[in-house]
Amino acid sequence: MYRLKSIRYLTTLALVTAILIIIAFISQFIKIANGKSILQLSDGLFLGLTIFIRGPLMLIVGILYAGIIDLITGGLVFIPVSIIIRILMFVLTYFLYRIITRYVANLLSSLMLLWYVLYAYLLFGPSAAIIELINDAIQIGVCYIFSIIISVTLERINIKSNYRIWNDQQFDIYKKMDN
Numbered sequence: 800m801y802r803l804k805s806i807r808y809l810t811t812l813a814l815v816t817a818i819l820i821i822i823a824f825i826s827q828f829i830k831i832a833n834g835k836s837i838l839q840l841s842d843g844l845f846l847g848l849t850i851f852i853r854g855p856l857m858l859i860v861g862i863l864y865a866g867i868i869d870l871i872t873g874g875l876v877f878i879p880v881s882i883i884i885r886i887l888m889f890v891l892t893y894f895l896y897r898i899i900t901r902y903v904a905n906l907l908s909s910l911m912l913l914w915y916v917l918y919a920y921l922l923f924g925p926s927a928a929i930i931e932l933i934n935d936a937i938q939i940g941v942c943y944i945f946s947i948i949i950s951v952t953l954e955r956i957n958i959k960s961n962y963r964i965w966n967d968q969q970f971d972i973y974k975k976m977d978n
Contacts, residue, residue: 802855803855808854811856812859815848815852815856815857816859816863816867819841819860819868820864820867820868822841822844823839823840823864823868826839826840827839827872837872837934838934838941839868839938840941841864842888842909842912842938842942842945843941843942844945844946844949845860845861845885845946846892846909846945846946846949847905847945847947847948847953848860848949848950848953849861849888849889849892849893850896850901850904850905850946850950850954851949851953857893858886858890858893861882861885861888862885862886864885865881865882865884865885866881869881877915880914883914887908887914888908888909888911891904891907891911892908895908901947901951902947905943905947906943909939909942909943910939912939912942915931916928916935
């Protein structure tokens with residue numbers, strides 16, 4: 800948590816949260832099944848940035864943007880499950896990326912969106928769960944493709960620019976201050 804002592808890290812956290820909220824807010828108007836389900840496009844960016852930005856930043860961002868967008872869109876009953884799903888997505892992506900490829904890690908993380916199907920079933924019944932399953936299948940595909948494109952592109956640009964876009968080692972000075 801030493802990174803949270805940096806103004807640049809906190810500013811990046813706020814900026815990424817704002818971008819994800821804006822994308823989520825705009826994509827809320829993409830509705831499926833007569834407006835009963837929303838196709839959320841911000842999850843692909845969330846997963847792509849989780850691979851690119853090391854540390855707890857994307858965990859905090861995931862919790863914040865999921866809660867705020869559910870609050871804005873009126874889905875108050877979805878706030879707890881949205882936060883849990885984003886935590887699971889972060890943990891799977893963050894740790895599995897180091898063990899297996901980004902492709903498998905992002906696919907498994909994207910599949911966490913299927914927890915919404917169970918939640919919809921428990922709250923609203925089987926017809927809502929079927930609509931949610933169709934929506935989540937589309938969302939998983941879009942999320943997976945976006946996350947791979949974003950993570951690969953950002954890593955290549957960062958390497959070519961000699962790590963000027965994001966270099967996690969710049970925060971090591973705060974780690975030394977803790978000791």
